[in-house]
Amino acid sequence: MAGDSILEQVKKAARRRVLYLPHAVRQMSHPDRMITPAEVEQSVNAGEVIEDYPQDPRGPSCLLLGVGEGNRALHVVCSPKEDYLAIITAYIPDPDQWSADFRRRRA
Numbered sequence: 001m002a003g004d005s006i007l008e009q010v011k012k013a014a015r016r017r018v019l020y021l022p023h024a025v026r027q028m029s030h031p032d033r034m035i036t037p038a039e040v041e042q043s044v045n046a047g048e049v050i051e052d053y054p055q056d057p058r059g060p061s062c063l064l065l066g067v068g069e070g071n072r073a074l075h076v077v078c079s080p081k082e083d084y085l086a087i088i089t090a091y092i093p094d095p096d097q098w099s100a101d102f103r104r105r106r107a
Helices: 006-016 022-028 037-046
Strands: 018-020 048-053 061-067 073-080 085-091
Touching: 006 037, 006 048, 006 061, 006 073, 006 085, 018 022, 018 037, 022 037, 022 085, 037 061, 037 073, 037 085
Parallel strands: 018 085
Antiparallel strands: 048 061, 061 073, 073 085
């Protein structure tokens, strides 16, 4: 995995196994947003990297922009490991904190 881009690493790890960390499960299960594992996995498979965190203390990770049910934007923070993809968190981006296309943070 060493020479692959972060997105290639994410997809390879996801093919092995996807592991949802407790923070991700808490964020996904909020009654006002209810994000399904299928939405997260679709974001992993078809999303785009909008932020790369190569120096993350948990290991290299990234922020993906994907599309969920009803065409809603989703952000997924994940970290590829040798045997699995760790889903750190998943959330619906706040339009007040992100550009209209949800790709850039507002200043």
